[in-house]
Amino acid sequence: MEELGKRISKKALRVWRISGAIGTVVAWVIIAGVIAVIYIQSWPWWIAAILAAVGILEALAVIVIIPSLRWKRWRYEVREQEIELQRGVLIVRHTLIPMIRVQHVDTEQGPLLRKYGLGTIKVSTAATVHEIPAVEMGEAEEMRQVISSLARVAKEDV
Amino acid sequence: MSERKKLHPASVLLTALKELKELIIPVVVLLFLGDGEGSSIWRYLPLAAIGAAVLFIIVSSVVRWWRFTYWVEESELRIEYGLFVKKKRYIPIERIQSLDVSQGVLHQVFRLMKVKVETAGSSQGSKSEAELTAIGIEEAKSLQEAIQREKRRKKQVVEQEETSSYEKEEETQAFYRAHFTDLLLLAATSGGVGVVISAAAAFLSQFQEVIPYEAIFEEASHFVQLGAIFVAVSAFFVLLFAWIISFILTLLKYANFTLRKGEEDLIIQKGLLEKQQMTIPFNRIQGITIIENPLRQMLGFCMVRLESAGGAALEEGNMNTVIMPMIRKKKALPMLSELFPSYDFAVEFQGAPLRAAGRYMIRACLYIVIPVVLVIVLLWPLGLWALTALLLAAAYGYMCYKSAGWHIHEGQLAIRSRSLALHTSFMQKNRIQSLELSRTWRQRQRELATVRATIKSGMAGKEVRMVDVSSSEAKSIYSWYGTKKRE
Structure with missing residues (x-):
């Protein structure tokens, strides 16, 4: 299937790496605790070694590999009649949401996203919610207005 | 129909029963908690708490019935209710999609109906817009008519043509009526068996202390064959019991469909x-x-x-x-x-496509691979027979593929x-x-x-x-x- 036109903000990479790093720190604290217990109880050292390896691999995955793959795959397009999303690292997903099915659009900003001037767009239909993560805030605002005005054009019952 | 109306007094009983039903689990927990030894106060505290709760439910049901009024006014269905805080809910009649009525056993005894008001946009929360726990059958009918009348009047303002032919809607012929023999078959092949089995298993496990299962099994395991027969027979009876219950429940649920x-x-x-x-x-x-x-x-x-x-x-x-x-x-x-x-x-x-067949079969096998491996490891070499389960799973996967x-x-x-x-x-x-x-x-x-x-x-x-x-x-x-x- 052909690639869609729009990408999400390049700054998303930064944000994902930072949030990955935060998760990794938490994971390492837990791993360190477990290793300490292993040392005190003098359980076999190879369990500790495996845990440490898992910690390092996890860090590599969530800080380096996954964010860049994820960013590369994330594309979207807002057209007059529909919204199309395309994303996924292991499972590539393509989603179509017709404008007339859109019920409302929200923009959201967590603390990390706010720091980088980004926002998440949430498109809700009567039955589903779809997210476009990390779009420039100005663009997100604009898109929210575009989508809600396009969605208002034709409204049948649910 | 503008005077204020109350629900039938039986609704006190109905609300109280419903709330008491929800109390059963906490009561059981409390009773078990209080079962341990200890000073006498601790022994009686749970009982006192239960008593207070029951009393509260009964009193609150009465008060709630007392304060609940409903009426139709200015083309709105108006309801006022509330235990401590008086709440008012006014539902415009043109927004009412339907009145869904149902009758429990008690309702049938007193010739009452439970009425649920469904509106078009009741998307907040999972409860219906309004519920009248119990009103007389005549009451329910006249409410339905009042709403129909109101709706019709609204409609006539918009489009004048539709004047007659509305009355007939109530009396439409049944489009489909389930035959009793079909329902028997439905109940007999009911898929609810699994649910009832698990319920029965849970129920039986409650008697662990009364029936010395372990002793029975120990005794039986001296004769492995005897044990197998025992397990098979009891499994059969559990299944049969579950099947009979689900048979009856299904029949009751769909009777006169x-x-x-x-x-x-x-x-x-x-x-x-x-x-x-x-x-x-x-x-x-x-x-x-x-x-x-x-x-x-x-x-x-x-x-x-x-x-x-x-x-x-x-x-x-x-x-x-x-x-x-x-x-x-x-x-x-x-x-x-x-x-x-x-x-x-x-x-x-x-x-x-054909190339998907293998994937369907492998997926079906994946679900049972862990139990199969466990059985093989635990019951070597007899456990190898568990491999036949993989064949069954593969056959099931193939059926899914075909479907x-x-x-x-x-x-x-x-x-x-x-x-x-x-x-x-x-x-x-x-x-x-x-x-x-x-x-x-x-x-x-x-x-x-x-x-x-x-x-x-x-x-x-x-x-x-x-x-x-x-x-x-x-x-x-x-x-x-x-x-x-x-x-």
């Missing part, structure tokens, strides 16, 4: 102990599913279900409504086409899949909320894809999917749903 076709809605009546009447407006219907569990499929029978939007508690918990509990498939299809002329039920399904299929005809997407029972879902393009095409790494290599369509069902959505359709077909479904021209 009648489906009526009104001008704008479907009306369903059913139940013996708990009589129910439901109204489903045609324009709220989101999709139709035909379900055939293996036994019923062999006999040529099926069940037909509707997904409908909003209108809170159609059927406690889930939003799909059975419109034909048990019917010969040959008979069902023409009837469905008559009920829903915009749907096309005679479709030829396009199956999954999977899709079909597009104009504005309709039909998807067939099997999860033990065969599900055939019919959806119209303008009812599908969103469509997703996904491919795992392996699927991309083999040019396969999974298609998921979501329709609205009650408050939430229902996902209908076809796994491992060939990539090119998936793309054609995708572009059928989309508007962008693709080459």
